[in-house]
Amino acid sequence: xxxxxxxxxxxxxxxxxxxxxxxxxxxxxxxxxxxxxxxxxxxxxxxxxxxxxxxxxxxxxxxxxxxxxxxxxxxxxxxxxxxxxxxxxxxxxxxxxxxxxxxxxxxxxxxxxxxxxxxx
Amino acid sequence: xxxxxxxxxxxxxxxxxxxxxxxxxxxxxxxxxxxxxxxxxxxxxxxxxxxxxxxxxxxxxxxxxxxxxxxxxxxxxxxxxxxxxxxxxxxxxxxxxxxxxxxxxxxxxxxxxxxxxxxxxxxxxxxxxxxxxxxxxxxxxxxxxxxxxxxxxxxxxxxxxxxxxxxxxxxxxxxxxxxxxxxxxxxxxxxxxxxxxxxxxxxxxxxxxxxxxxxxxxxxxxxxxxxxxxxxxxxxxxxxxxxxxxxxxxxxxxxxxxxxxxxxxxxxxxxxxxxxxxxxxxxxxxxxxxxxxxxxxxxxxxxxxxxxxxxxxxxxxxxxxxxxxxxxxxxxxxxxxxxxxxxxxxxxxxxxxxxxxxxxxxxxxxxxxxxxxxxxxx
Numbered sequence: 001x002x003x004x005x006x007x008x009x010x011x012x013x014x015x016x017x018x019x020x021x022x023x024x025x026x027x028x029x030x031x032x033x034x035x036x037x038x039x040x041x042x043x044x045x046x047x048x049x050x051x052x053x054x055x056x057x058x059x060x061x062x063x064x065x066x067x068x069x070x071x072x073x074x075x076x077x078x079x080x081x082x083x084x085x086x087x088x089x090x091x092x093x094x095x096x097x098x099x100x101x102x103x104x105x106x107x108x109x110x111x112x113x114x115x116x117x118x119x120x
Numbered sequence: 121x122x123x124x125x126x127x128x129x130x131x132x133x134x135x136x137x138x139x140x141x142x143x144x145x146x147x148x149x150x151x152x153x154x155x156x157x158x159x160x161x162x163x164x165x166x167x168x169x170x171x172x173x174x175x176x177x178x179x180x181x182x183x184x185x186x187x188x189x190x191x192x193x194x195x196x197x198x199x200x201x202x203x204x205x206x207x208x209x210x211x212x213x214x215x216x217x218x219x220x221x222x223x224x225x226x227x228x229x230x231x232x233x234x235x236x237x238x239x240x241x242x243x244x245x246x247x248x249x250x251x252x253x254x255x256x257x258x259x260x261x262x263x264x265x266x267x268x269x270x271x272x273x274x275x276x277x278x279x280x281x282x283x284x285x286x287x288x289x290x291x292x293x294x295x296x297x298x299x300x301x302x303x304x305x306x307x308x309x310x311x312x313x314x315x316x317x318x319x320x321x322x323x324x325x326x327x328x329x330x331x332x333x334x335x336x337x338x339x340x341x342x343x344x345x346x347x348x349x350x351x352x353x354x355x356x357x358x359x360x361x362x363x364x365x366x367x368x369x370x371x372x373x374x375x376x377x378x379x380x381x382x383x384x385x386x387x388x389x390x391x392x393x394x395x396x397x398x399x400x401x402x403x404x405x406x407x408x409x410x411x412x413x414x415x416x417x418x419x420x421x422x423x424x425x426x427x428x429x430x431x432x433x434x435x436x437x438x439x440x441x442x443x444x445x446x447x448x449x450x451x452x453x454x455x456x457x458x459x460x461x462x463x464x465x466x467x468x469x470x471x472x473x474x475x476x477x478x479x480x481x482x483x484x485x486x487x488x489x490x491x492x493x494x495x496x497x498x
Contacts, residue, residue: 031158031159031160032158032161034422034424034449035422035456037423037478057160057350057448057451058153058159058349060424060426
């Protein structure tokens with residue numbers, strides 16, 4: 001199941017674990033990324049709290065935790081090559097995996113159609 | 121000015137929109153921050169070929185003595201800048217700055233000897249204040265803002281080849297030369313200078329011909345439109361100051377490591393020693409040094425360290441030293457680059473300091489400026 005947030009993140013949900021990344025729309029708006037900082041594995045994230053940082057030539061932007069949960073895995077590939085976020089934002093350039101505190105929380109997030117309406 | 125206010129536009133505004141630029145408010149103008157190419161590729165294209173920048177928001181000002189004499193205009197302006205303007209030859213340009221009574225910097229500017237008058241180019245954000253400053257302090261001169269001219273910068277190693285399509289004589293110009301030349305049959309003022317660390321030109325064009333000439337330059341296969349985003353990363357790699365970030369009224373020219381711009385004639389023992397606002401402090405610092413200096417800073421890791429990041433002597437954030445004044449990712453350096461102020465005790469190249477970024481203390485090495493090798497045609 002694929003879900004989206006108003007903060008332009010996508011979540012792929014499997015067995016209470018969300019794989020989280022930023023949307024193609026967000027990646028395009030940010031421009032060429034040059035730096036990615038990811039949370040530590042084991043970190044407890046709170047919905048809307050800072051989870052990661054991405055930087056373009058121009059500016060740094062925060063990536064927020066879409067839901068409460070614990071980080072179980074991070075994608076070192078985008079730290080090593082931030083341009084992957086621009087080239088494959090909704091595929092190979094996932095950010096982290098989050099074991100959700102309450103799997104049902106994800107139900108309230110947007111589906112793809114609702115997100116497409118949001119970004120126009 | 122906030123985003124809600126009415127923004128000024130430059131004579132090239134319609135061209136920016138037609139090229140698909142992302143526009144942002146900058147110093148009261150609606151300006152292109154980037155085009156569809158994006159900041160990274162725009163930056164690299166400028167260093168590899170040629171880029172065209174709209175800098176029409178900057179103030180182009182004529183300073184002409186009521187007597188009509190260049191010497192009178194030069195001596196008048198020398199009362200406001202610690203620069204040798206009398207000794208500037210006709211058709212030559214020099215960098216300078218307005219100083220205040222405390223020896224701080226009010227703005228930085230380019231000054232050209234145009235034969236019987238001076239042409240000065242000032243920053244957009246300081247334009248009104250600079251005009252008022254000159255009008256108040258140069259009573260024997262007429263100070264006129266040229267608000268009917270655009271200004272474009274053509275920068276990069278292929279700039280000469282691009283401009284040569286419009287004017288074959290361009291190869292005769294050297295760095296900091298200024299010529300009045302007809303392009304498309306209108307008089308343009310061309311200087312061989314810029315703000316990227318590359319060879320290049322700044323071209324002042326009558327407003328009604330600006331789009332036609334910009335399009336002609338962009339018609340060359342080596343030339344791309346470049347936005348303010350890449351302008352900032354290019355100038356930072358080149359070690360050039362941005363007024364309001366790296367220099368302002370709280371920084372003296374010597375603290376800012378700009379003593380190279382003060383010629384012998386205005387220094388102690390020179391023909392026209394002092395005689396500019398803040399001379400006592402500035403000449404004193406030239407003789408005795410300062411407590412802090414603007415330096416290049418190279419982050420050791422991959423994270424960009426942005427302006428206002430605090431700098432410390434230690435990795436625990438105990439002893440604060442100063443702050444970063446400009447910082448970004450340098451596409452040509454392929455890593456983060458920054459500038460900032462440090463006490464002279466920590467300002468030697470090779471010194472390690474620590475910048476606070478998101479609660480961490482990241483090591484940075486004091487580095488010689490510029491970060492790239494300039495290609496000026498001296």
